[in-house]
Amino acid sequence: MSEPPLLEVRDLRKSYRVGGREIEVLRGIDLALARGEMAALLGASGAGKSTLLHCLGLLDVPSAGSVRLRGVDASSLSFAQRARTRNREIGFVFQFYHLIPELDALExxxxxxxxxxxxxxxxxxxxxxxxxxxxxxxxxxxDRLLHRPAQLSGGERQRVAIARALFAEPEIVLCDEPTGNLDSRTGSEIVDLLLALNRESGKTFVIATHNPELARRCPRRVRIEDGKILDGARVGGDPGPGHAG
Ligand SMILES: Nc1ncnc2c1ncn2[C@@H]1O[C@H](COP(=O)(O)OP(=O)(O)OP(=O)(O)O)[C@@H](O)[C@H]1O
Ligand SMILES: [Mg+2]
Incomplete structure (x- = not known):
């Protein structure tokens, strides 16, 4: 029997109720991620990329469908088990870093x-x-261990956020627009770093992004349109520099 995928969603749906109206954002997402994959999550603004990342990361609960981690359905976990699983298995990196201003890089x-x-x-x-x-x-x-966020550049802050995400050695790292707040050169350096970390650590990365360079260099691209995965095919000819040699 083959091993289940590291992370898998089946027929995942997510709606929000606002002002008495139901908005269906995700309308049946099927996606499987193997250990060590690096996938860009693409789609127009409002397509549901962040929503999907929050469901994948057990931060939010789908309206229907399942999220399975190593074959275990997250909905079968208690609140405390979910929190523990999230802390151990999943790291998050956000566009605006979410660092604590009073703490230095090490803290x-x-x-x-x-x-x-x-x-x-x-x-x-x-x-x-x-x-x-x-x-x-x-x-x-x-040489920046004792610098607080205000004493760091945007790229350096994002590196601290990446360090925080990796510290617990999670199997999965979910990034939401990790280069969205950076100039193109600094963004490129963060892309280099993410690709290198994926290669070195074998961790699984899912990265929601509008950055064409990041999308192009990810070995796999998954696109959300109209609440579904439009195109998540593996890219055969162009595995990207992260997977060369
Ligand atoms: N908590 C919420 N309550 C109501 N609607 C929400 C909520 N969160 C997201 N939405 C709606 O769900 C849709 C998808 O939002 P989401 O943030 O997932 O999009 P996105 O693909 O990440 O967009 P962007 O590229 O701009 O970050 C949007 O139309 C948004 O208004
Ligand atoms: Mg988003």
């Missing part, structure tokens, strides 16, 4: 350890601080 990276079960502010072990420092070093911020 922001350690943040998931502060809010998880059994964690508390500044109770990180030396081992954890070393690991966070090494991770920030890998992301090119070795």
């Amino acid at each position: 922001n990276t350690l943040l998931p350890r502060w809010i998880g079960p059994g964690a508390g502010p500044r109770r990180s072990s030396w081992e954890e601080r070393d690991r966070a420092g090494a991770l920030l070093g890998r992301l090119g911020l070795g």
Whole structure:
């Protein structure tokens, strides 16, 4: 018997009720992601990319259909189990970084350890601080560990956000417009970094983006239109530089 996909949604639907009117955003999404995949999630503004990411990341609950992580239906989990699964298995990177202004880069990276079960502010072990420092070093911020977000550039802030997403070593990293707030050169550097991290770590990345360079360089592209996956075919001829050699 073959292993189930790492992350899979089946006939996923999501509607919102606003002012007594039902808006159907996702109308039957089917998508399977294997371990180590790197997929760009494309579609017009309002197509439902963020909505799908929130469902994939167990931040939001679909109106119908299933989200399965290693074959386990998320709807079968209790609230606490969902939260634990999310903390352990899924990292998030957002357009506007969502860093805590009062904390430095190292502390922001350690943040998931502060809010998880059994964690508390500044109770990180030396081992954890070393690991966070090494991770920030890998992301090119070795000499910025004690800088607060206001003392960092946009690209540097996004690197800290990436470090925070990776710190718990999640299997899945969901990124929502990670280059949306960056100039094209800095955005390109973040694209390089995401591709390298995918290659090095074998983690699965799903990246909602309007950035054509990021879309082009992702080995897989999934497009949402009219609430469905229009085109999620694997791209045969152009695996992208991230997968060369
Ligand atoms: N909490 C909510 N309540 C009501 N409607 C919502 C809510 N969240 C999203 N929507 C609606 O769902 C649709 C999809 O929103 P979503 O944010 O997923 O789009 P998107 O593809 O991420 O767009 P963008 O590229 O602009 O980020 C939009 O029409 C939006 O207005
Ligand atoms: Mg969005």
